[in-house]
Amino acid sequence: MEALAVRLSGLDPYVEGALRVVAFYDTLMRRRVDLPALARASAGLAECVAGVRLHGTGRTIRVAPDGAEASARPVPASASVPITLDGEEIGVVWLERPGPPGPLDAVLLDRLALAAAAVVERYGPATTTMADPALVELVVSSDTDEAARARALRLLGFAADQPVRVAAVRSRLPLDRIGSLVCPARLVKAAPLADVGVVLATTVDPERFPEGVRAGIGGAGSPARSWREARTALRFTTAREPVVHHDDLGALALLAEVPEDASRGNADVAAMARITGNADDVETLEAYLATGSLRQVADLLHLHHSSVARRIEQIGRTLGIDLTTASGRTRAGIALVARRLLDDGRAAEEATRSPVSRSRARPSGSA
Template sequence: MKELAGRLSALDPDAGAAVQVIAYFDRLAESRAGMEALVRGAAVLAGVPARLVDADRLVRIRVEADGTRRDTDLPPAPEWPSAALTPGGTPALWLERAGAAPSVVDAVILERAAGAVRLVLDRTRGRVPVDDPALVETVLDATAPEAARLHAARRLGLDPGAPARALAPLGGRPRVLPADARIGQATPTETPVVRTGTVSLSTAPAEAPIGRLGSGPVSPLPTGATEALERRLHSGPPGSVRTGASETTGGRPGHGSPVSLRTRAPETTADRPRSGPPGSLRAGAAEAAVGRIGVGPAVPLTELPRSWAAARTALRFTADGTAQDPGPRVVYADELGGLALLADLVAPGAEPPPDVQALDAAAADAPWLLVTLHAVATTASLRSAAAEANVHHSTLQDRLTHAEHLLGWPVRTPQGRLRLQLALEMRRLARP
């Protein structure tokens, strides 16, 4: 195939590049590369960002042309070249190329990448009834036989060899998701969607055999593009493979050095951005999520009841994110650490501890107090707290002086700040 691609490149660069694309994605499929590696390959080869969105299986991956993953919730543009994962299906893979006609190379990249992605999805996810309440209830029931829980997990499309975690939404049904799923952004009328991180730990070849490919305005290939192209490559006299590229400008493969397509490591707890105390998730996508959600730790499928119990505890540490209830809407149980012990000491609906009563009394006197104190408790400095509360630094100092008078203890000393943090956490735990 390599020799054929080289000979074809001398006759028609686009045809040679298309053959290299076919070989490249064949190698990725043989190495059982994960979805992110496949989307990254499409992006780097095309020279534009590539995006995969499968709403049925809750997959959302976007990779920039330089190989950097940068997800987004903005909808794809209708004019972008795209491919469906199944014949006759809706577009699920896009190349973010605007203002140019589809090219032969783009068509081949999309078709081969979509085919490889479909194999990975069928292998790791299947067509899963992710919200089947009966199956979810079974896998989270500690009293159910282990065989019944594993059977339910398989029917949910969960990989028996991969960890998963339970989600406890406030007022909603429990959910079970693969461990690499992250809570994503949602509009005010939608439930939070899930954006996946690295789905497969298998890696792609360390170096890509070709660099970025050109994408000038040449004739597009329909479904079955690569098969038709291969038939043309193996028939007819030399030079008969003409796709319209020679009649136009652009559409030529790049001649740079090979591009490295390295897969990203799985996301860890340390990778989650935050600026709050342990247990809070301060990523912008999570803050825009609707409602409060507790997220259990990643565990083997047989231990999902334990993840569910931890998720319900984490839910108690969440907040509405309003002026009267500031705090994180999404809390990961495995980030709580020793704070989780407070959940056993403060019973919901019971008489609040004295410091919580002091907070509520002070908040009744000063409507700005809770937001201001939350900013102080969750930022690294008073200047950062002033920016978080959207007030001048001197205004923050005046507010804190008044707050300390109402509370009866200082909040600008290390010991007083810790007391404030605990009081805010206990206030959430004391809610009915």
């Protein structure tokens, strides 16, 4: 490399400098340096503050040109490059150079980002969110023996005595982004399984799921049980309630155990199919069942209360249920949930059987 740089220097001084930067980082990698050493070497080479930050752990390293920790307040980066590992952005490297970037800053940062990714991969556990689906399936499957489950958890980076909570997710957003949002400060792993995205984490904050995501959250403890609970909770999600915690379902979770044939044969559930194709009717009924007040529904839907009254009356006639009584509202609520569970089960079965769905399985899960 040095000989090549010398030979090319007469043709293009920039090429000589770029090759020397490449050789510099090749030497660092052969010495198997860690992230602080990489940052120190980069700051010395660039003659300005250099920084490295990992998104998963929040770890930030800022080093001055003299090799000491940068004590001055951070200034806007003059140039930055993302650190990527297995196609996922796991961090960023940057330079804090007063004035415009130097002519070789882009080359320096590219090599620094590559070197940082190699260090993270070598000295793990891997800090990427996306995981091998086979390992995740071993963790959540009820057929996995405990020894194999413990080994899979260990390979994913979870401690043996660490409780793991599972979330089942449907979204068009990338799973790694969702995982990083709902568990920003701790280890989180994700993978697509059939038509559902799986998120494994020690804690899951339901308030941090972004808009457009449907998610069911299982309880802490056994990953296999948490996965079953998460899938059940996912079936209860709606546009009004897109994130459901299994612990909050209580006795409603029993509806998921009712055989499909029994649900289909129920008159109230069959009648509910007459309105579930009409989004306005469903929204009105859900709001009325939640509040029990025509005026509150009118406020929620920005309608006149007389219009809501007529709509509720028409829905009641369609269902054959008196919605003005407590027992009628209970019947309608149960029938609406049971109908939704039937529709969700059928959609999930079709998605799982579809070869197109399987070929499109991506880290983003399935919509």
